[in-house]
Amino acid sequence: MSAGASDMAQRPATAREVHLLRRPGARMAADDLGIATVAVPPLQPGQFLVRNRLIALDPVRRVFFADGTAPLNAALFGFAIGTVTESRHPDFPEGAIVAHHGGFRDWAISTGANARLIPPTDDPLEWHADALGVGGFFAYVGLFEIGQLRPGETVFVSSAAGSVGSLVTQMARITGCRVIASAGSEAKCAWLREVAGADAAINYRDGEIAGQLSAAAPDGIDLFFDNVGGQQLDAALGVMAKGGRVVIAGMVSAYDALEPLSERHGGWTKQMLTSQVSLRSFDAFEHTRLWPKFQRAVGGWLRSGAISAQIHVLDGIEAVPDAFVDLLAGVRQGKTLVRVG
Ligand SMILES: NC(=O)c1ccc[n+]([C@@H]2O[C@H](COP(=O)([O-])OP(=O)(O)OC[C@H]3O[C@@H](n4cnc5c(N)ncnc54)[C@H](OP(=O)(O)O)[C@@H]3O)[C@@H](O)[C@H]2O)c1
Structure with missing residues (x-):
């Protein structure tokens, strides 16, 4: 033309x-x-x-x-x-x-x-x-297709006030899950608890993460949606429930820092050996058949105000x-x- x-x-x-x-x-x-x-x-x-x-x-x-x-x-x-x-x-x-x-x-x-x-x-x-673009698709595919989220599970989301994380937190909540969310400030944690509906919010800059996670998830984490890697991945691996799944969406802690992807503290070794945890990264673009279903589901949630x-x-x-x-x-x-x- x-x-x-x-x-x-x-x-x-x-x-x-x-x-x-x-x-x-x-x-x-x-x-x-x-x-x-x-x-x-x-x-x-x-x-x-x-x-x-x-x-x-x-x-x-x-x-x-x-x-x-x-x-x-x-x-x-x-x-x-x-x-x-x-x-x-x-x-x-x-x-x-x-x-x-x-x-x-x-x-x-x-x-x-x-x-x-x-x-x-x-x-x-x-x-x-x-939410209706690549970030939302990443959240949807990671949570439901890769993570196989089920109602009633305990979910941990890192960088939960970020673009992908804020959607994952809200989608897990409306699916009927108990949601633990982490972020880097008190203001973000307050939003996660009071608006996004997280059951617990952890400020990862405020003290030891593993202890805060164990207290928030006494029965262990069924699904960890990880945007961050590094210390938070190390901490979560030691708190996974039997048969738990870790979905690796990103590793933002390693993008602008020299922090190693895993500090290998060893705190999670026994848990990983005995709990049959699976850990998976993914490429949402290999799941484009889910795009129409994603548009219907997330579009509906946004328009009804179920998520923002x-x-x-x-x-x-x-x-x-x-x-x-x-x-x-x-x-x-x-x-x-x-x-x-
Ligand atoms: N958006 C997409 O289209 C897309 C597509 C594919 C993959 N991904 C991946 O999915 C993940 C999330 O993407 P996003 O777009 O939603 O990014 P994001 O989570 O909004 O990333 C920015 C946030 O990362 C957190 N952060 C920065 N340094 C950190 C550190 N050292 N430890 C912990 N948190 C840190 C900061 O929040 P705090 O204040 O909480 O520290 C910041 O607001 C990323 O790893 C990204 O690569 C995204």
């Missing part, structure tokens, strides 16, 4: 992108990232141009900044939602709203790889970058460097999105 005159009027000569200027040291600094202005080239057949509206910040990008996967002085990749303003791709027409992988910039050219259309909806667009999406929206692409450092430091709760364009 060729671009019409009105669409060409929207075509910019230049776009702004977030670039990685140097590989981060032990702790990421905001000036590891910078904003560059680049020319927008003409579309090739099979491409479309997207005016991004929301770009999502995901902590796992920090790993790619360090390990060489993310290039220096070039556009970074990440999830975004925007409007197609010009198209030479039959499946992504002008005017369509699209979720895609060309984040960290205000205008993006896509081939359609890792892109999906968002059907017309009355739901807030922000939901599609969080915790979303913090910042304005302008210049906000990205500080916002990314703040994300790793746990400054905000839930999902951080940046509105651009």
Whole structure:
């Protein structure tokens, strides 16, 4: 499809992108990232141009900044939602709203790889970058498909006030589970108890984690949904119930620190040998057959108010460097999105 005159009027000569200027040291600094202005080239057949509206910040990008996967002085990749303003791709027409992988910039050219259309909806667009997007899908698949959650079980969720964790906490609660949640501040723990409905909330910065976990789960943990790794994984492995399952969703404690993935304190060795615990990581994209079921279930819970999406929206692409450092430091709760364009 060729671009019409009105669409060409929207075509910019230049776009702004977030670039990685140097590989981060032990702790990421905001000036590891910078904003560059680049020319927008003409579309090739099979491409479309997207005016991004929301770009999502995901902590796992920090790993790619360090390990060489993310290039220096070039556009970074990440999830975004925007409007197609010009198209030479039959499946992504002008005017369509699209979720895609060309984040960290205000205008993006896509081939359609890792892109999906968002059907017309009355739901807030922000939901599609969080609870009805990849993060929500990760929570849903991890909890119900990989974790095989059953009502009445005791569930422990780490980084429970984060984007994925806040959804997991609420989904486990409405499934009829006893939920223990951990986070890094008293304010987040108060939200987890008072709003998200966790039965217990542990501030992992406040004293020894294993003792707090044992007190909160005297009969052991049936399902541990772990976003964090490190000390919290070590602590939980010593408190797993017989036949317990550990779902490894991420290891955010290792993303911006030199903390080892497991400190191997040995506190969990006997428990792991005798309790027949299973531990599994997963890739939600290998379970895309569950996407329609996920959209129906989580969309229904959000619209009825059974669960809520915790979303913090910042304005302008210049906000990205500080916002990314703040994300790793746990400054905000839930999902951080940046509105651009
Ligand atoms: N969102 C997605 O689309 C997606 C997709 C695939 C996989 N994942 C994985 O799932 C996990 C959760 O993702 P998310 O997007 O919801 O991120 P997130 O949990 O919101 O990550 C940010 C939070 O991590 C916590 N944190 C930072 N350093 C920590 C440390 N050393 N120990 C414990 N907690 C720490 C902070 O909260 P506190 O204040 O509690 O410290 C911060 O708010 C991540 O490991 C991610 O890689 C996410």
